[in-house]
Amino acid sequence: MMFKGIYKVYFLGIGGIGMSALARWFRHEGFPVAGYDKTPSPLTEELEKEGMVISFLDSTVEIPFDFTTNPEEVLVVWTPAIPKDSVLLNFFQAHYTLKKRSEVLGMITKEFHTIAVAGTHGKTSTSSLVAHLLKSAGKPVAAFLGGITQNYNSNLILPGKSKEPTLVVVEADEFDRSFLRLFPNEAVVTSADPDHLDIYGDEETILAGFRDFIKLLDKKGKLYIQTHAWYRLGENLGIAAGIREYGLRSSGIHAENIIAKPGVFLFDYIGPKMQIKGLELRIPGFHNVENALAAIAIAVDHGATEDQIRAGVKSFRGVKRRFEIHSAVPGHIYIDDYAHHPEEIKACLSSVRAMYPAQRLTVIFQPHLFTRTRDFAPGFSESLSLADEVVLLDIYPARELPISGVTSEMLVDGIKAKKKTLISKAQVMDYLKESRPEVLVTMGAGDIDRLVPGIAEWMNLRTKPEEA
Incomplete structure (x- = not known):
């Protein structure tokens, strides 16, 4: 209707x-x-x-x-x-x-029990994992996602035939205040860092936007909120919905015994209703462990068993361009990630460092938007400094016109890496053939993804004896 x-x-x-x-x-x-x-x-x-x-x-x-x-x-x-x-x-x-797309999505969410996942980063991975865990537990799920899931090879997950009411999982996008058009019964806030200042103007205004989104929850709703995001938004959110705090070091839902290994993170889930030891998450990263905490908590609240959750976490293959490992051979590691905000870069590179502590880390980063580069230049430089070698591409403009004086070069002086350089996309393959990275990470939300297949093919060819 x-x-x-x-x-x-x-x-x-x-x-x-x-x-x-x-x-x-x-x-x-x-x-x-x-x-x-x-x-x-x-x-x-x-x-x-x-x-x-x-x-x-x-x-x-x-x-x-x-x-x-x-x-x-x-x-x-x-x-x-x-x-x-x-x-x-x-x-x-x-x-x-x-x-608008957000209006139509809002109309759909009004008709179903909706789980909306918001946050300046972590939305796609978290919403995809929420949907996967619920579907693995036999729940009828429809999910509208901001990335292509590896398990379903789609950004849309559809429910099978079931007598139970369909659960809808959506990404609640803060850009253009789109998330204020949704009708969530449950909400997740993974993060609330400054971003999209071209839309919001300043940090306090974007925080106010998140508070307005949270207030869309009805009295019987639930809010799963990451510890730092709750601190930033203020503990008194003025809602009647139940609040579940989560985070790696949260006093609420949290993880213990985290072990970082190449290709997998092991951890224990500690929650008020259930504790699950020795979970295997095959999308590496401390940030992904944290995203998993929210997804597991939701699955628990919807009646998933320990065995279903354990199997669901282990079988989740992630989302394309979210910590996507293209080559896992020692000395020829290649990871591609959508990171385009300083906090995302920090989370990704910190995890890579934990997985490969003794190997030289090279990152190729394509900044996304002139305004974002200008507004967060010091943060970008600091986060990129986690690498041994930083390669910067030109800014991807997306919807924006150039801003005088705003270029990738403005990040260089603040980067503390041992080696840093500026090149064009056309020069990337020649640069890699000369530098021969041990651990390579490509990052950005622009068209850097067009380079990924060629880089992956080359990195995998290097693992063959005749190419060594």
Whole structure:
């Protein structure tokens, strides 16, 4: 009933990670789906294989005919990433019903019991693990995720047939205040560090946004909040919902006996309802252990058994571009990560150091956004200093225009690594062949991911005797 009178759905920016999950959901629900994006990608290729019609030309001529005959029957979903001068956007605004992605996701969450995962970092890994643990325990779960899960090879998880009501897991995105359109019954706040200051203006305003999100919980709801995030937001959140604090060193839900090994972290889960010893998490990182604490607590509260949780944690394969290990051979380690904030970089590199303490660590980082680089330059330099060798690429602008004086070079002086350099993307492979890293980490939320397949192939070739 929430989409009564709608018979077709068109997506402006269908190749986006959040948009494509919604597109897949509508397609699964039986709606004809079409859309536009600026350029083809592996994700748009997958959507086309699933039966969606996609155009890469910003022209009304490319709209499928059956989407033009009865505009009142078509829902157009759009993302603010679409330029205001877009021909398609202006055409649809004049003739069709338009809703932002966050509005449509909000409409879906209003109809189901929703677990919303918020935080300036950790959302994708945590929400994916929440969904996986619940699904592993036999719960009917629909999940809208901000990354491609390795277990399901999708950013959408669908429930099987069940007599139980469907649980919906969503990422609650703070960008553009999108998370304020959701209707959560349960919420997770993984972190509340300053970010998106181009949207919020200052740190206190983004904290106020998180407080407003938390207040969306109903009286019977539950809030799972990371210790430092709770400290930052203030202990008196003014909500009636039950609060469960978690963190590596929390007095509430926490982890003990953490052991970092290459490819796996071992830990004990300590919670008020259950304690589970010797869990194996095969997505390494101290930050991922912390994310797992929230996911396990939710699974426990939904009736998952110890055996189900143990099996679910062990079988979780992570999310593409979240501490994704492409080569695990000693001396030829290669990890790729989406980290694009100083705290994320610190968490990732600290974990890599714990896993490979005696090997030379090289990081290739592509800063994301001019405003973020400008606002957090000292933090970036400090976090990158955890590496022995730092390679900086040009800033990926995304939606922004250049800002005078803001370049990757402004980070160099503050980096304390033994070796640091600035190169272009085109120079990366030649640089690697000369430096021959022992442990390599690539980082960034821009198009650095285009380099990953080539780097992974080269790193794995080096493990062969004839390439040594």
